[in-house]
Amino acid sequence: MPQLPSGDCWRVVLARARRAVLFAGPRGASGGPGSVRDAPSGAGELRGELDRFGGVSVRLARLDAVHRLDPAAFQRALQAAVQKWRSEGRVAVWLHIPILQSRFIAPAASLGFCFHHAESDSSTLTLWLGEGPSRLPGYATHQVGVAGAVFDENTRKILVVQDRNKLKNMWKFPGGLSEPGEDIGDTAVREVFEETGIKSEFRSLLSIRQQHTHPGAFGKSDMYIICRLKPYSFTINFCQRECLRCEWVDLSDLVKTENTTPITSRIARLLLYGYREGFDKIDLTMEELPAVYTGLFYKIYHKELPDSYKTMTGMD
Numbered sequence: 001m002p003q004l005p006s007g008d009c010w011r012v013v014l015a016r017a018r019r020a021v022l023f024a025g026p027r028g029a030s031g032g033p034g035s036v037r038d039a040p041s042g043a044g045e046l047r048g049e050l051d052r053f054g055g056v057s058v059r060l061a062r063l064d065a066v067h068r069l070d071p072a073a074f075q076r077a078l079q080a081a082v083q084k085w086r087s088e089g090r091v092a093v094w095l096h097i098p099i100l101q102s103r104f105i106a107p108a109a110s111l112g113f114c115f116h117h118a119e120s121d122s123s124t125l126t127l128w129l130g131e132g133p134s135r136l137p138g139y140a141t142h143q144v145g146v147a148g149a150v151f152d153e154n155t156r157k158i159l160v161v162q163d164r165n166k167l168k169n170m171w172k173f174p175g176g177l178s179e180p181g182e183d184i185g186d187t188a189v190r191e192v193f194e195e196t197g198i199k200s201e202f203r204s205l206l207s208i209r210q211q212h213t214h215p216g217a218f219g220k221s222d223m224y225i226i227c228r229l230k231p232y233s234f235t236i237n238f239c240q241r242e243c244l245r246c247e248w249v250d251l252s253d254l255v256k257t258e259n260t261t262p263i264t265s266r267i268a269r270l271l272l273y274g275y276r277e278g279f280d281k282i283d284l285t286m287e288e289l290p291a292v293y294t295g296l297f298y299k300i301y302h303k304e305l306p307d308s309y310k311t312m313t314g315m316d
């Protein structure tokens with residue numbers, strides 16, 4: 001006579017019906033070897049969702065039963081769950097832990113989980129279960145800083161600041177770190193306004209600098225992007241907290257001065273070339289396009305295509 005499913009097992013049956021949701025019930029309960037009675041206790045507390053790569057994602061914030069576990073009980077439940085997921089051929093486990101349940105981090109780490117990343121209110125740990133070294137993608141590798149080279153073509157003047165918090169007070173373009181979800185051009189315009197009081201609009205992207213193990217990037221790499229901006233206000237009202245000085249200077253004076261950073265000096269020369277020969281020689285302009293699958297939009301930056309190439313279908 002077939003054995004009736006236990007409470008945990010019923011949950012597994014329901015989960016199978018729903019397919020996308022995985023219950024880390026007792027070993028064998030969802031088709032693997034073993035029986036309900038082999039199950040290490042507590043395994044049924046952990047429930048995950050299967051991702052398209054064959055990994056399991058467990059969000060503790062959504063599992064009410066887990067709130068009642070102490071760290072030792074959580075460790076037993078997680079160990080049982082991992083054993084089961086391994087037997088089912090899952091390639092990885094993603095464990096999302098709300099900051100107030102951080103007592104579960106150490107038990108997970110003792111089972112081999114490592115930090116993948118943390119946000120302000122949660123951390124995410126991973127465990128690779130597949131063959132060979134982990135193929136899980138890492139988290140953020142860079143911070144993005146954006147500066148605005150605000151150039152007034154009518155007066156040939158460019159906006160520069162001296163940073164208050166630096167040991168050497170050299171002229172540089174105003175700028176700062178991008179916020180999550182912020183367009184590059186919007187960062188440049190916002191930072192220029194916050195630091196100098198000058199209103200401007202985005203024209204183009206001029207340069208990208210990549211620097212690894214940047215001292216201000218918490219051990220990550222730094223991407224520093226300079227944009228060409230066009231001013232539409234001219235009265236300076238600079239931020240005393242961040243800047244020591246702020247001035248409109250003649251572009252050719254900025255090219256000649258030694259009291260500037262190498263990157264500022266180089267971009268000043270590039271701007272002078274663009275001013276004399278045409279900005280199309282130096283500009284990477286932006287266009288917004290629809291993403292293929294997601295229904296979202298993205299911004300693409302490249303040199304302007306001549307009209308004759310915009311509609312070209314192949315080699316004529």
Ligand SMILES: NC(=O)C1=CN([C@@H]2O[C@H](COP(=O)(O)OP(=O)(O)OC[C@H]3O[C@@H](n4cnc5c(N)ncnc54)[C@H](O)[C@@H]3O)[C@@H](O)[C@H]2O)C=CC1
Pocket residue numbers: 143144145146165172173175176177191222223224225241242261263264
């Ligand atoms: N070559 C160049 O001309 C320079 C380029 N950069 C690039 O600019 C970007 C960063 O721009 P920033 O103007 O530095 O950023 P930002 O304008 O976003 O923020 C700077 C301000 O953040 C605050 N801050 C930063 N670290 C802090 C800390 N540890 N404690 C307390 N307050 C803190 C300070 O108020 C500081 O004035 C990076 O991409 C960097 O590589 C920065 C300086 C010079």
Ligand SMILES: [Mg+2]
Pocket residue numbers: 174175176177191195242
């Ligand atoms: Mg700044």
